Amino acid sequence: MKFSQRTESLGRSGMIITTGLDLHKNLWNNGETVILSPVTSKGTVGRCSIEIPTADIPQLISELRGMLSDNQSLLTLTDHLLDTNP
Numbered sequence: 597m598k599f600s601q602r603t604e605s606l607g608r609s610g611m612i613i614t615t616g617l618d619l620h621k622n623l624w625n626n627g628e629t630v631i632l633s634p635v636t637s638k639g640t641v642g643r644c645s646i647e648i649p650t651a652d653i654p655q656l657i658s659e660l661r662g663m664l665s666d667n668q669s670l671l672t673l674t675d676h677l678l679d680t681n682p
Contacts, residue, residue: 598635605634607644613637622647 598616605612616635621627629649634642648656 602637605642605644607634607642609643612642612644614642615639621650 597619599614603614605614612634613636614634615637618631618633618635618641620631622629622631627650629647630653631645631647633645636642
C-alpha cells in the first residue's frame, strides 16, 4: 500500500524514508499472522517488520480508528486492513 506522504521508519541500519507498507500473510505458520514492513523511497521492502496475529487485526483496526479524528489517511489504512482480513 502506498502512503499519501513520506514518513520515517527505524530499521536495522537506521532511519528509512518510508513511502508505504508491504502487507502479507505469513505462510510459514499457515497465515496465522500478518507481516507489515516499510516500503522505502527506492521501492524496496525495508529491513524491519511487525508480525501481527490475524486474530488481533480487529483490535488493531479499532485502535487505529480511535486515533483517527479527521485524518483520512488512517481511515484508508484501516479499510485496507479490513479488506485483507480473512
